[in-house]
Amino acid sequence: MDATMQGALYRNRRRRQSRQILQSLTPWSTGLVVTAGQYVSSENGTAAFKATTSGTTGATAPTGQTTNDGGVIWVRADIQSLLQFLNTSPPTP
Secondary structure (H helix, E strand, O other): OOHHHHHHHHHHHHHHHHHHHHHHOEEOOOOOEEOOOOEEEOOOOOOEEEEOOOEEOOOOOOOOOEEEOOOOEEEEOOHHHHHHHHHHOOOOO
């Protein structure tokens, strides 16, 4: 197995793991009560966001790297923090 094949297998494994994590997260919605540090998935389930403040979500879904939805400030989660979440925490309720 050469380095190119190893790299492809590694990327596929990471994609599969991030899909599993996204499916285990609570989807973002208006009026959701969250605490700082809680992860949610985007409305369409393609990205994860981490709350940097506690509160009740506003009317604008998080997008981009840093977003204020009107009630909570969100930061887009990278794959490393998602994998750490998967290995140390139960899914959010």
